[in-house]
Amino acid sequence: MPARKQARNPGGRPRDSRVDDAIATAVRELLVEVGYPRLTMAEVAARAGVGKAAIYRRHATKQEMIFDVLLPDRFLAVPPDRGSLRADLAAVLAEVAEAMATPPPGTVPGLLADIHADPALHDRFTERYLGAQRRTLTEILDHATARGELTTRPDPAVLNALLVGPAFAWLFLLSESPAELPALTSALLDAAVALATQGPPAPRTTPA
Amino acid sequence: MPARKQARNPGGRPRDSRVDDAIATAVRELLVEVGYPRLTMAEVAARAGVGKAAIYRRHATKQEMIFDVLLPDRFLAVPPDRGSLRADLAAVLAEVAEAMATPPPGTVPGLLADIHADPALHDRFTERYLGAQRRTLTEILDHATARGELTTRPDPAVLNALLVGPAFAWLFLLSESPAELPALTSALLDAAVALATQGPPAPRTTPA
């Protein structure tokens, strides 16, 4: 049985918050140095200067440890209304792009593989990350609709895939440089907003 | 030192091709049943009815074994000219989408994580997969340019990210159903072709 995540204190020694920070820092450093598959719990403990027991008291498994370090609770807050559909989408897309581009290249795919392999992790990811993102996009669409910027209201999931997907493929499938991400997302946003305001493209004249 | 991949026979017992098939089948089955991270070489050997030595005689590591099984040499052949930009793009996109959607959900992210962690694998992936895809897209753009379907010629890597990315995110980030992939890619193609033929969208009137 994995260790519990939250042991409430009616008494006894409180947790040392510097241990939490040391673990998180060690995980981030080791992800950069050895990559996701070669990260070991023993090395995290050694790097952080803590015992393995202190780690397992906070995180049940290696996968959850990395998940917790990379996706803290305060991920994707309520979106501020920036006055236009494009600005709103640019803000959330920039936040997602930065979250994907910050850890070393193999980290996000590795974490996704573990998420797909473990139903419990998959559920946590769905609520914490996808749910928040869906709510954010829905709110952005509400604002755009109120402004009259939309001719049709797209499905949030489809919109999410269309916006985040290219940056995703750019970084992890093509292994291209994060430096060129802003240009890619900017062009993508121009195209998406143009289509959304002009209505869907005319049906093609040549048969498929 | 890992075992060699190709030991040519001037004499001696030839390789049993049924062993190759048994290994590939076992890998595919086990990927479905236990997922990428929990696939073990011992179980592949047991499932295939084969000794571990026979596997390592063909594939140097577990990562390369899965890579070889999932991305055989004959991946992405020369693209037939289907007469229109949309049809050409639809053909290559359908092929890529099928390759991503066929193995179980965690497989592609897991393989990508290993590819990013191992420079040798990364090189093989870049030439075998990305190189072929880049050549295919370049050829498609040549045909479209000759037909006068393009106002500006996009960069193949950007085009690749814009086309494949949404399907990528749809399957592995959002964990949505592969059944709805054709609708997603079809709408995406309509939009992309409309933009490519009409020229880039008009610059936005509201400031960013």
Next chain:
DNA sequence: ACCGTTTTGGAACCACCGGTTTCGTTACTC
């Protein structure tokens, strides 16, 4: 001041994994 509770770093422990090697056997070429 004392006691019970909990966390601390450190170390030991276990089952298992990836990878290599060895074994006797089998199938093919020269």
Next chain:
DNA sequence: GAGTAACGAAACCGGTGGTTCCAAAACGGT
């Protein structure tokens, strides 16, 4: 028939994830 290499099976090794135990230390309640 001699030589060679692949075959299935099994043993082996270093290392890993995860669990548990330990004595010391830090806190709240009384």
